[in-house]
Amino acid sequence: MxxxxxxxxxxxxxxxxxxxxxxxxxxxxxxxxxxxxxxxxxxxxxxxxxxxxxxxxxxxxxxxxxxxxxxxxxxxxxxxxxxxxxxxxxxxxxxxxxxxxxxxxxxxxxxxxxxxxxxxxxxxxxxxxxxxxxxxxxxxxxxxxxxxxxxxxxxxxxxxxxxxxxxxxxxxLEPLGAPAPRPLPAPREDSPATLEVVAAAPVALEDGDAAAELGEAAALFAERAAAVLPGFAVTAANRRQVAEVCHRLDGIPLAIELAASRLRTLSLDQILSRLDDRFRLLIGGSRGAPPHHQTLRTAVGWSHELCTPQERLLWARLSVFAGHFELEAAEYVCSSPELPAEEILDVLTELVAQSVVTREDAPSGVRYRMLGTLRAYGADWLEASGDAERLRRRHRDWCTGLVTWCELEWFSPRQAEVALRINDEMPNLRAALEFALEDDEDGRFGLYLAATLWFCWVGCGRLAEGRHWLDRALELATDHEETRLKALWVAGYVAVLQGDTVAALTVLHECREGAERTGNARAAAYSTHLTGCIALIGDEMERAEALLRDALDRYEKIGELTSNVLMARCELAMAIAFQGDLALAVGICEEVRQACEDHGEQWAKTYALYVLGFSAWHRGDTPAAKEMLHESLRVAHAFRDLVSTVQALELLAGITASEGDPVEAAVLQGAAGRLWRSVGMPLFGSEFFNAPHIHCERQVRERLGPARYREYLRQGERLDADAAVARVLYGRGRPSAVASPRAEGERERLAVGESARRLPLPPAPRPDDESAGGAPQRA
Structure with missing residues (x-):
């Protein structure tokens, strides 16, 4: 001082x-x-x-x-x-x-x-x-x-x-730290009772500091709860409920103290079940507290009373935003004759000054948000005004326009900006989808949003969520055939990447029939393209090549040039490479890489680099392979594309083994295995895509032995995507066992023969394959 x-x-x-x-x-x-x-x-x-x-x-x-x-x-x-x-x-x-x-x-x-x-x-x-x-x-x-x-x-x-x-x-002063509770870990196959034993072991606050580990909000909850329920402590058994209570109350100390006081009569689960009506639940503050702090409603209502009529109106209308929002969105959604768009900035500025709204610097730019408690209070006022339905429609319309713009800009130099923007907007997009899908009579908005967001589901690592929304949207009746056909091929796209070929074939068959019936050439091209992808992951390389070439011809005839068209070229290159013609595959992917650079496209480029890295490693040029795969990994991870990320990690594990580092190769395989569980079927269940993995595993097992291989594999399974990518690109955060002297010495002792430095050729053709005599020759 x-x-x-x-x-x-x-x-x-x-x-x-x-x-x-x-x-x-x-x-x-x-x-x-x-x-x-x-x-x-x-x-x-x-x-x-x-x-x-x-x-x-x-x-x-x-x-x-x-x-x-x-x-x-x-x-x-x-x-x-x-x-x-x-x-x-x-x-x-x-x-x-x-x-x-x-x-x-x-x-x-x-x-x-x-x-x-x-x-x-x-x-x-x-x-x-x-x-x-x-x-x-x-x-x-x-x-x-x-x-x-x-x-x-x-x-x-x-x-x-x-x-x-x-x-x-x-x-x-921000609320207390109250992170969302982590998902419960899945029990390991070799020790199914482990989780049960850990969950049953109490970890008292004074001993294991379990509450402090969850953040200051949980520590406050534990302290106040113990005052009304002697002996209360945060344990491994209740820590998830405590974390959820604190998170849903936004870490607001007053709300947390009021919730803790309810443990006199309610259990943690009962408190959680009643938090949807938090203003009714959270009453009964201490007698010594100021009157406006004795219930959560009066505390927030005190702020509300200090607002002008325009500020109260904007507060209520802003409650339709489910998360962060930008100024332009507020001006569109919340404006009306009594609150003109040109006045919203000034009113919003006052709400920021009064701590009702918070200004934040998000990855996509300056944004604003309200804590859930303040949003819930505003939503009550909006419902009471009778204007909630109209505001939700305005919000849905804004999201529809945003998604349309993002899809157009995805194939442009602004692709990275779109990825950041869409990530920041996901809570709002989910709210818009939910509202649109509630309309049983006309599902066009739900279908349109779910289909147009294909780049988000596929390119930004949200396959499971995309499938959820698409499945719901496709259940709705609608007369908008063109939108439905798009939703069908997008659903097929997602299912292909998850390795679910049965579901993919079902929706793509419906899409193709609808395209033929209505003469929709674009839907026909996409259904052909994605059927080719099914053949690719199903190890039918000649059929995949024929379908993908057909799809590319269709795209050319209708003048379609998008990220997906470039992806079709990459997939064609994969089919050709797996048949042994690496030179032609390299030529195709070099053209794709050039096209990506011409248009500012980065996402599809990661797949081209994957094929180029595969080919470079196969011909023995390890430095070039690593350079391309590192670039692919860096960009794919920035977009949160788990498929491209995990494919690069798999190949890099093989390269690492071939360079004489079996320990690190095993760790990377473990990390890749964890990521595949977030995608779908590991390596799509494909014999061809699996070949580098199997070859790497065989090498590493021989050098480490089965027990030590499993040990380092589990080390890798503890790494999330961020840690795994940082480990590869920057060499950070290696687990202690990996950095042990024994492991370091092992790297020096284990020599790898020249034969182990090359990726094995793809599996031999089947006996009934016409090309069994060798790789097909192409012009």
Whole structure:
């Protein structure tokens, strides 16, 4: 805290007292967490004479400000003084309240501000103003005058909006950390009882610190719960429920404390089941709490009362957004004659100032959000206004326009921007899909959204979610045949990548019949293309080649050039490479790579690089293979395309084994195995795609032995996609066993023969295959 020492010597204790003067109340409950925030506020107070802690209702602004002041008492020779203003209604009494809190006795008939200035003029003092939101203007005027007239005074304020005084530094106080509960791990095949034993073992807060491991919100919940339910502790058995309660309550301390108090009469599961009506559940705050903090509804309602009619209207309308939203979306969805689009920015700015809405820098740019609790409050008002249905339609229409734009821009230099944007918009897109699919009479919007988002499902790693929405959309009756045909081939696309050929054949057959019936050449081309992909993963390479060439001819006739057309060329190259003609496959993929660079396409390029890397390794050019596969892996992972990511990892595992590092190869195979479970059938169940994996496994097993191979395989299975990719590209985060001296020495001792450095040729053709005599010759 050097910042307090520059202007005068360190403060001394008041003679004869042994402690600093002040009026901070004694705390009745333990203060949990917030040490980083308190340190940051102290640093700000060292640089600025006015610091304001802002945040949503119930975020703990008051406690945080008081605790900060408590830790600073020794720095102020004339004390730390708290002025609580939440219950003060008459602005004329503001200065009187401060005079009274400071314990100043003045019977002279003069304005209280004059008394304050005289009292504070030469004092080194910290003034803490709490709960001033309804008195912002008079409070700002008073603070400005005091700071101007009392040069040694510092002021710490806590409220839902800034004062707006010159020199003010803001400290937005976020809710407590409350991460979403992790999915329960699947039990291992070799030890099915392991999970059960772990789940049954209690981990008390004071012993295993299970609550602290879940974050400060869970630690607060555990502390307050133990006060009303003696013996309560976060254990391995209940940690998931505790985490979910805290996460669904947005980490808001007031809400968490109120939920914990309900354990007097309810179980954790009962609390969770009633959180959909959180405002009814979360009542009964302590008697000593301010009136507007005794229930969650009154705490949020206090913020609502401080808003203007336009701010309340926008608050309610913004509740239709399920997550982050951008300014343009708010202007489109929420505008009306009584709230024109051109005024929304100003109103939104006020909601940000009042901590109702938060501004955030997301990957796709500046966005805004409301915590779930505030959104739920706004949604109640929107429903009461009778305008909820219209706003949800507006929201759906905005999402429809956004998805249309993103699909067009996917095949462009803005592809990476589209991927970031679509990732940020997923909560809103899900809400729009849900609303659209509720329309049993006309499923066109649901079909359109689910189909047009093909690039999201396929290119951004959301195969399972895409299949969920497509299956639901295709159940709806609709007269929009063209949209339905698109949804069918997209559903086939997703099923192919999951290795589910039966489902893929079913929907693609329906698509092809519909295309022939209606003369839809585009749907016919896509159904042919994706049927070729089924042949490719089904190891029917000649049939795959014929179908893919047919599809490419169809695309050319209708003038179709998209990422999917380039993907068809890559898949054709795979079929040709698996038949042994690597030179032709390389030529096709070089053309694809050039086309991608010409159009700014990156996603399809990862598949071209996969084939080029495969071919380079097969001909013994390991450095070139690694360079191309690393680039493919980097871009695929940035797009979250798990299929392209895991294919690159599989080949890189084989290359790593061929370079003499069986331990790392086993780890990479384990990581790939984990990723395949997120995709679908490992290596599509294909003999051809599986060949490098089997060859690598055979090599590594021979050198490590079965037991050690399984050991390092499990090491890899602990890596998620981020860790696995970082490990390959940057060499980070290797498990300790892999970096052991024994493992390092093993790398040096194990020599790999030249024959092991090459990828084996694809499986021999079947006896009935016409090309059994050798690889087909092509012009």
């Amino acid at each position: 050097r910042g307090f020492q520059g202007s005068e010597p360190p403060a001394r204790e008041t003679p004869g007292t042994g402690h600093r003067p002040g009026n901070l109340p004694a705390e009745l409950t333990t203060f949990i967490g917030r040490q980083q925030e308190i340190s940051a506020i102290k640093r700000q107070l060292a640089r600025s004479r006015l610091v304001t802690v802002t945040g949503v209702a119930g975020a703990g602004k008051s406690r945080c400000a008081v605790e900060t002041a408590r830790q600073l008492q020794e720095r102020f020779s004339h004390g730390v003084w708290l002025v609580e203003l939440a219950t003060l209604r008459d602005p004329e009494l503001l200065e009187h309240a401060v005079v009274e809190a400071l314990g100043v006795v003045d019977q002279v008939p003069r304005p209280p501000l004059v008394t304050l200035v005289e009292h504070l003029a030469d004092r080194r003092l910290l003034l803490v103003l709490d709960g001033y939101d309804h008195l912002v203007e008079p409070c700002a005027e008073m603070v400005h005058e005091l700071l101007r007239r009392a040069p040694r005074l510092r002021v710490l304020t806590a409220g839902r909006r800034p004062l707006g005084v010159a020199g003010e530094r803001l400290f937005p």
